[in-house]
Amino acid sequence: MENEWKDLARNLSEVDRLIHEPARLTIVAILSAVESADFLYLQRETGLTKGNLSSHLARLEEAGYVTIEKTYQGKTPLTICHLTALGRQAFSEYRASMKRMMDQTN
């Protein structure tokens, strides 16, 4: 029993903390389901404020999980976010880690 809890604690410590944060987890989950999405779509789906969303996206971009491209559609400015291959891999590994932990606790 004690070993099981030690395994659980070790698995939890190995979880990607960058993705584990609830707001960033939602952002990454959304981006993993699509090719790309703009800032407005992410803001509506996550319910975050503009400042909060910008901050989380900056963290993800810094880690190389997300690319952010500022472009125009006609005259309308557009900020397009795209999950990188590294980001997809990190999310996939995060999901696998969490599944292992859930299976351990069941």
Place this chain on the structure above:
Amino acid sequence: MSDNYDNAALRARQYWYTDGFNEMAFGTICGVLGLYFLTQTLLSGDSLLRTLLEAGFIVIVGGTGLLAGTAVNKLKQRLTYPRTGYVAYRKGPKSRRLLMVGLTAAVSGGLAAVFAILPVWQAWMPLASAGIIGAAWVFVGIQSGLARFFVLAMVSLLAGAGLAFSGLENIPALGVYYLLMAVALFVSGGVTLYRYLHATTGPQPEE
């Protein structure tokens, strides 16, 4: 854990149908098909126009489809994306896309062959069309989780069955079927657009 991803994926799929434009686009194609078949009914067998229409069937339907698709993209760019955001969808594997094209060609070709070889079965053309289109709506309903597509499937099947037993000949019955579907799709798409516009605010400027 699967809730985050599965929910995000489902909502992304639903977002493609959020404004009703796709239904209205398909409604336009159905409307053109309906008018095509009814026009065939009105024209005499040796009419040049009838011959031209028969020869140009693929161009007429394909051209309408292309125009409708272009219109959907333009309308989304002007209305939907500035209002609620832009999403680019991941393309499925090439093999799946080829399979879908192959399946569509096989079903269409198979039905055309059956009706050509067994003219007596042509009376069931409205029901066959209704079945195929109804199945497509069921598929879209399952993929998107949106109940209105199951309603459209039921409308399709009821219309097809009703017309198959109505005593109308196959071509005018097909014309009526596609016009009925056009009406149903415009109603569904129109209501969806109305609800979308009322639930959302105007274009949001980016900071």
